[in-house]
Amino acid sequence: MDLAKHLTQTDVEAIISIIYAWKDEKLTWESICEASEPIIGKNPTRQSLNANKLIKEAYSSRKATLKVQGVVTPKPSSLTMAGDRIARQQSEIESLKQKNSALLEQFVIWQYNAYKYGMKENQLNEPLPRIDRERTE
Structure with missing residues (x-):
């Protein structure tokens, strides 16, 4: 094994x-x-x-x-509909793969810049600030 x-x-x-x-x-x-x-x-x-x-x-x-x-x-009512569904889903999959690839490239750029400017992992992982919606100004 x-x-x-x-x-x-x-x-x-x-x-x-x-x-x-x-x-x-x-x-x-x-x-x-x-x-x-x-x-x-x-x-x-x-x-x-x-x-x-x-x-x-x-x-x-x-x-x-x-x-x-x-x-x-899922069972389509005809082979034509099944073929159309498959074509649409394959197109969507390719689109999502391209978007995912672009996001991964952006992440690598951010990762490099964070390292370059000395940001620490804990700084990058800080939670977003809480929004106080009841605050009056």
């Missing part, structure tokens, strides 16, 4: 795809590890998956969706 200490970006994307396509109502870290092995060529550990923020967010999101909705398989 090959343990995954480091996951590549391609591995992470493949694992996230596995999670979002999960059809079974029972979603566990172990089942994702098993399903990942044939795709990425290694059996990642539960800990390595849980340590990756993007995978963890996908897992939490899918788990919550399955808990609320169960496994949903």
Whole structure:
């Protein structure tokens, strides 16, 4: 058994795809590890998956969706409608990927500038100030 200490970006994307396509109502870290092995060529550990923020967010999101909705398989009334829906969703996915990429690029710029100007992580993570809406001036 090959343990995954480091996951590549391609591995992470493949694992996230596995999670979002999960059809079974029972979603566990172990089942994702098993399903990942044939795709990425290694059996990642539960800990390595849980340590990756993007995978963890996908897992939490899918788990919550399955808990609320169960496994949903929408059935279009015709193949034409199904094809249209798939085309629209693929277009939306590509758009969201581009937006996500742009946001990640912006984050890298902010991260570099924060480092360059000496900002500390705790300063960046400070909560927003609370707005007092009952204040009169």
